[in-house]
Amino acid sequence: MGRFSLWVLVFALVFVEFLVGIRCGNVEDVKVWPLPYSVSHGHKNMYMSGDFKFSSHGSKYSDASGIFKDGFSRFIELLNVSHVVDGNVSKYDNSSILVGLNVVILTDHDELQYGVDESYRLSVPSPEKPAYAQIEAQTVYGALHALQTLSQICQFNFTSRIIEVPMTPWTISDKPRFPFRGLLIDTSRHYQPVSVIKSVIDSMAYSKLNVLHWHIVDTQSFPLEIPSYPKLWDGAYSDSERYTMTDAAEIVSYARKRGINVLAEIDVPGHASSWGVGYPSLWPSNDCQQPLDISNEFTFKVIDGILSDFRKVFKFKFVHLGGDEVNTSCWKTTSHVSKWLKKQGISESEAYQYFVLKVQKIALAHGYELVNWEETFNNFGEKLNQKTVVHNWLGSSVAENVVKAGLRCIVSNQDKWYLDHLDTQWQQFYLNEPLTHITESSQQKLVIGGEVCMWGETVDTSDIQETIWPRAAAAAERMWTPYDKLANDTTRVTGRLAHFRCLLNQRGIAAAPVAADGRGTPSEPDSCFKQ
Template structure:
């Protein structure tokens, strides 16, 4: 762990004494979303210095890539975003001035991958103590979460025109309930410009979501450059509604600096009409254009090329191969495929299985583990690679069956966690429990988390954020906060969620009012906190 300076040891000892004396803080006073694992606070106030410093005494982390430095700069910018901080902090006693933050990171590397330790401890002093706060985390990504929490504790004081840190001292120990906490965006149904995707990534970090599931292509368009097969993006809506591979690498890097992995998806063999715009031989025929031609070796060469190019940019452990909603009638009615099926001794269902398993083998050859939509499990679960994560979306009971079969699962059941279902209120997002009817701890561990899905049929750059938020935040707390601390009555968290929604607005994120359901607008004039 390394040697701490004497002042740090004194700080910790005095802090423990202060915390013991101030354990009377009420949970309802804590305006942090998602709710941390453990929180204690006092009733005193500190004031942030205008020259707030970052220190790293005792840290093993060199921050060669600047992730912590950049995260700290974003933290300071967030505090100053809503109002001009132009007050004079020097009129306060030095013991009341919060002059800096010491961040101790206990591992040297900054690799972001599935299962990375995201825990942290946050200690914020009171006026009787040295005026440095302390963050301790195993990894820089835990430290980034701690900065997000601290940013929600701080507030602008309209009288003094400086940043207050109320209810000190604070001691927070925190860690996520699930390692996979995702949000899907769909850039095929409507193109989302790169700055919009970056804004979504920023907002995810505020709620401690850590996986951006990028559903890049679908029937409607193929917007991503694939260097191995450059005609694929002929299937884009227009020449300007495209992403270069450099764009994709920039999105991955931008997300990684905020502790967010990017899960790339190519949905095969269905949902793939757009592939054939550039390469018509991928279609079964000109008149029957999807699913992809299972009988054509070129189909699998293209998939191999895509995943080869993906492996150079998308470094997350998993790739999503889709596999849902496959209507095999084109295979039956297209003569050359029908003939091939007979030669192979396969029916249509067996050809569907053949296609999915062959795509899995290609992905495995590029070093990926696999995610497939639940239809693959429902149809031939025992044949799937043991490295498969089954993505539940259709209904209840699937996760239970998946983990009984020994496979991992992600929960996104559409009746509760589909953001395009505008009639699903935030309360249902909050109450949706991924471990329903899964009692054995060994099986519970196979549910690696959950994901809210922002399908793109009715969202573009104009309305994506107000459709995502605040309902995604309700799911984010379900995925982060320990089960025992989650409210069974959503009225107990309404005020805190409203506070977070207003905080998003103050940070430039167009989160919709709580009372408006999905993607609503305010009903009448009133405070942000009452809408």
């Protein structure tokens, strides 16, 4: 090949690369969190009509429950939350005005359960006449995710004082990496009002987390009404720091409308001394109050009553039964329990297994599948029901061992995904990989996802959001975005995460600065985007 021909080839390749760059843009330009599965964009601006509305031409979804209509109303509110939109869009050429949104949802049912299809395709055209954005999704929950993405693409134009969609045309195809993407909140160590829980749910939806793990009760307090055993909530901190079952149903409904399941937990047999405030016979003795009295059949009747009442409100496939940090010394040192153990011919460790497996059977009878903390697997894994999901929080190799045993697993290893560990920075949250050392495809599928845990010892309404965010968002991208699209170098995503943190602030979520440890505050005056 001659020198001239070689230069022509080089120029052609560079020109093609330039054109591809115009069409696809750069990932660094995409200010969407979590990063979608596939993104392309251009370089032209569109402007949203003042009466931007949605239609559903070609959709099979009737929206009888109003889930999408409510979601669209929230989307419009998000666009208007930061600034007053008082500009006049009519001064722009009609071809640059985004008239509305057409939504095509391909299934009519809107039951929210584990494994629901959350995929979507979002497209925003370049200037054309008339111009409509388009969402295509299998379910309404995928369509809700598309609205969240679209809300992050849109921005307020300070010159025109209207909402613009920059860098059109956009084409985004998206789906989650894991079906279970959770956040735990703890309402026993500190009571969280219903309004605060709803705010947490809103913030979860912004980052596409889809399971609120509600650690409702613990040693310190029992704030939830249980109609079958009404004295249980005598263990609440005060009369005002309680939840009625109607409150619980409202939280579940509020979460469902945002595509979020509520995983309810009762942690037994340990972490349960608050139960005995109303029913002292649940304690082995007044002086030794937990684990719950295994020798008393009333203990299991109460658990059955709780799960019966749960089933009327908490419709998620799973219930969390705890099972962690069980110190069986009370059973040994309490006379009547010790005698029962001898009569049964079992040791304290065998009694621990007996208790967990019996409660599993009760939960199964109520139609639940089961989640237990990892100690249950570590102590008697092969005995657990095959419908058990093991919740890892201690050992780094537990998930690997769980899936080798053929059980499912949720990853929450405390050194990386515990939000109460204030010295754990967002970079560690981002880089924590649930599938570490799990290479077999069949075993990888048994890791159903992960969860960040906001234990409540040092959080109440004053600091819960700034302790959760933005570190939970770092984990949310790990759980949503395809592995090959995740950054190995966190400096590549720092700017995008800072942008998302500022977006949370604009939406009223008190997310801490990206540069802070834990729930830190700004160190000096500067732009939100540089903190």
